[in-house]
Amino acid sequence: MLATIVYGFTIGAILYFFSIGLSITFGTLQIVNFAHAMVYAVGVYLFITFLPWLGGVYPLAAALAVVAMIPVAYVVERFIIRRLYGESLDYAIIATYAVLLIGTDLIKWIWGTLPQPVRDPVGAYIQVGEVDLPVYRVIVVASAVAVFLGLRVFFKRSIIGKIVVAALEDRDGVRCLGLNVNKYFSIVFLIGSSLAVLGGVLYAPIATSEPYMGFHILLVAFAVVIVGGMGNLTGTFISAFVLGMVIAITARLWSPAADTMVFVVMAIVLIFKRSDTQE
Amino acid sequence: MSAKPTISESSPSGAKKGRVLLELALIAACFLVMAIFVRLYWVVDFCIFCILVLSFDLLYGYMGRLTFGHVLYYGTGGYVASLVLVHLSPNPFLAIAVGVASGTLIAVVLGSILVRLRDAPFALSNLAFNQIGFWLANAGLQDYTEGEDGLSSMAESIGFLDFTSQPVAFGFMLVCMLLVFWLLRTFTLSPYGVMVRSIKENEERVKFLGYSTYFYKWLTFVVCGSLATFAGTLYALYYGFVAPNLLNPFGNIEIIFAVLIGGAGNLFGALAGGVVFKLMSNYLATAISRWELLMGVLLLILVFRFKRGLTGYAIDLRLRISRRRAAEEA
Numbered sequence: 090m091l092a093t094i095v096y097g098f099t100i101g102a103i104l105y106f107f108s109i110g111l112s113i114t115f116g117t118l119q120i121v122n123f124a125h126a127m128v129y130a131v132g133v134y135l136f137i138t139f140l141p142w143l144g145g146v147y148p149l150a151a152a153l154a155v156v157a158m159i160p161v162a163y164v165v166e167r168f169i170i171r172r173l174y175g176e177s178l179d180y181a182i183i184a185t186y187a188v189l190l191i192g193t194d195l196i197k198w199i200w201g202t203l204p205q206p207v208r209d210p211v212g213a214y215i216q217v218g219e220v221d222l223p224v225y226r227v228i229v230v231a232s233a234v235a236v237f238l239g240l241r242v243f244f245k246r247s248i249i250g251k252i253v254v255a256a257l258e259d260r261d262g263v264r265c266l267g268l269n270v271n272k273y274f275s276i277v278f279l280i281g282s283s284l285a286v287l288g289g290v291l292y293a294p295i296a297t298s299e300p301y302m303g304f305h306i307l308l309v310a311f312a313v314v315i316v317g318g319m320g321n322l323t324g325t326f327i328s329a330f331v332l333g334m335v336i337a338i339t340a341r342l343w344s345p346a347a348d349t350m351v352f353v354v355m356a357i358v359l360i361f362k363r364s365d366t367q368e
Numbered sequence: 369m370s371a372k373p374t375i376s377e378s379s380p381s382g383a384k385k386g387r388v389l390l391e392l393a394l395i396a397a398c399f400l401v402m403a404i405f406v407r408l409y410w411v412v413d414f415c416i417f418c419i420l421v422l423s424f425d426l427l428y429g430y431m432g433r434l435t436f437g438h439v440l441y442y443g444t445g446g447y448v449a450s451l452v453l454v455h456l457s458p459n460p461f462l463a464i465a466v467g468v469a470s471g472t473l474i475a476v477v478l479g480s481i482l483v484r485l486r487d488a489p490f491a492l493s494n495l496a497f498n499q500i501g502f503w504l505a506n507a508g509l510q511d512y513t514e515g516e517d518g519l520s521s522m523a524e525s526i527g528f529l530d531f532t533s534q535p536v537a538f539g540f541m542l543v544c545m546l547l548v549f550w551l552l553r554t555f556t557l558s559p560y561g562v563m564v565r566s567i568k569e570n571e572e573r574v575k576f577l578g579y580s581t582y583f584y585k586w587l588t589f590v591v592c593g594s595l596a597t598f599a600g601t602l603y604a605l606y607y608g609f610v611a612p613n614l615l616n617p618f619g620n621i622e623i624i625f626a627v628l629i630g631g632a633g634n635l636f637g638a639l640a641g642g643v644v645f646k647l648m649s650n651y652l653a654t655a656i657s658r659w660e661l662l663m664g665v666l667l668l669i670l671v672f673r674f675k676r677g678l679t680g681y682a683i684d685l686r687l688r689i690s691r692r693r694a695a696e697e698a
Contacts, residue, residue: 121488173671178487179434183628184671186621190664198658308499308617311492319489345507352496359493360481 091220093341094334099226099295101333102233106288107306108313108325109240110281114170116257116320117274120178121311124165124185125285126303127192132158132286133298134196137205147210151290155283162282166275189303196300204297229291236284237326244322253277257320309336309348312355388553392546395639399542402643408534410650415541416602418642419548421626422635423595426552428624429633430561431588432568433486436620437494440501441471441593443615445600447505447513450610453521460523460531464601471597472590479589483582486571498617505612518611521604531605541602548595552635555591564588565633622649625663628670631677640678 107129114122136154143149165188173181211228214221244250256263256270263270289302296302309332317328332351340347403411424438449467456462482493505513513519523531531537555561563584566574574581604610613619622645630641653659670677676684 115488119487121492169668176675179428179432180671180675182434182488182491183624184668186624187664187667187671190621190660190667194658194661194664198661308495312496315489315492346503349500349503349508352500355493355496356481356500359485359489 091217092222093337095222095226095230096340097334097337098230098330099333100336101330102230103288103292103295104306104310104313104333105233105326105329106236106291107285108310108317108329109236109322110278110285111307111310112314112317112320112322112325113277113281115314117253117260117277118170118174118181119319120170120174120181120185122170122185123182123307124169124188124192125282125310126307127189128158128162128165128282129285129289129306130196130298130300130303131161131192133289133293133302134200134205136286136290136293137200137207137298140207151287154290155286158286159279159283162279163275166278171271171275189307193300193303200300202300204299205293206297207293209294225294229295232291240322249273249276305348309351312351315355316358384557388550388557391553391636392550395549396542396546399545403538406647408538410646412534412538412541412606414643414646415538415545416599416606417626417646418639419545419599419602420596421623421630421638421642421645422545422548422552423592423599424623425627425630425632425635425638426556426564426588426595427592428627429631429638430556430568431564431585433483433585433589434491434624435494436491436617437496437498438592438596438623439615439617439619440494440498441475441596442600442603442619443501443505443610443612444471444474445597445602446604446610446614447519447600448597449601449604450519450521451512453523453604454519458522458524460526460529460605463523463605464598467601467604468594468597471600472594475590475593475597479586479593483585483589495617495620498615498620502612502615502617505615513612516612518609520609522608523605531608537606541606544598544602548598549635549639552595556635560584560587568633621663621667625667625670627677628667629677631679631681634677634679637677637679644678 107125110125111122114120114125132154135157136150139150139153140147143153165185169184169188170181173184209223209225211223211225213224215224215227216222244254252263252268252270252273253276256268256273260270289298289306313329313332314325316332317324317326332354335350335354336347339350399411399415402414406414420438420442423441424435427433427435427438445467448470449463452463452466453460456466478497482490482497485493506515525531529536529540531540556564563574563579567581567584571581600614603614626641626645627638628641629644630637630639649659652662656662
């Protein structure tokens, strides 16, 4: 049972890393950013490529992958999302989907369709009672909590964070103060993308990587964002861990239903929660 | 609905009926000509796909609700029809009736929850339900759907109606497609259609005028769902085989793509888009191995440079010609 709980927290942590960016784009621009999954998946594949080059030094390869994906995320934000944003939300959504298609196919082209396993970089276990817990998973969960606290400080204390929070409330109001809202949104967008890549890199040793990995996590992350409330960062944190736990427990009882259970939860939330998602 | 619409298409009802009949004849002629040049079993497939695209266009093009879960209904129709054929009776009409009824039921239930949403939440919630359906076909209801192996079925032939004969199947699907087109054309030309388009333009104002937009949105959702189910049942009858991929959420992007090529919010566009997309996927996908990449790039081009689709440009062209003619006369 303890192993299941730790597994649930681990999945929750990865979901949290991935969902922050989605939640921010939802909150700021009201669009579904399918391209987020592309950034995530390509980032992980870059990491897998960098790892042997850098002599298997895990943190270095991870950092390099995150840095390498920042320009890609910037291009997506600047030239696709923001350009279409003023015209139609639907077009922006479809365009990001197109980017995901392109990214997925590029991965298949360059790296092939075979799953890519990555070795557990820590490899140590702690014994709690009768169960062996991988230290690595504990590190993943701890880093998610650290990121959550870090983001809280960022949005409460730093000037960029404060501007973004204010703009989430009232975009035009902030614009009237003479601030370039878009600039701050792009900064937050890049932070969200980097965290997604980081989440993917952390997840790579736990699950094998395959070209459609982005699409799979994206579907679950949508549920996280809808359950947690769009643009609500604390809500995202809580719902990521709750849904992670739902996945872990369902997987223990009946593994094929694990991912689908998340959507059942989401449907129930949609039925009972009216205010946030309604027009 | 007592308000008389003043949108361009409000011609006297007799002339309207005549025009719709003429359009039907024209579409039938186009498909018959196409059947000569393109392989017949492809054209049958085009007809089925066009029904699906038409139903999607009502929801997206006319009412402005983008969904990523449309193939849920398509797949439901396919599976229910196959199950009826296998377990209940090989009568194709019974299969269609039960299939459409079940899809409509799902749309009635889901619609009452989902139409409260709009934009991204609407698109995503549909996607979520689509994913549940995909999983049910794949694993959840494996005992009935046979999972990834797929489900084979065989419809009996009634009189001349034999789905194994391609010309007969083509005739049947074409008639079905024309029927759906006629239905949607009548719908969209009616005051109901004006209402649906007004919801797309500005829902707040429609509400302010005292209409219950919820009911109209729900009705449109149900109509779209049942028409997509209808397409699914036809698929099952024609191919005699359904697999979980019918419900794969990736299928939605093909429908969206087809609608965008043709131009959203235009039934002719939906037909043209459906045919062009299917021609492309049949010819290009065999020639080019990076089909998904190509589709992504083409989608980007469509969204950035070719927003109004084929019909949008056709309308522009007609306007320009008529303007030039007016200028010459003056």
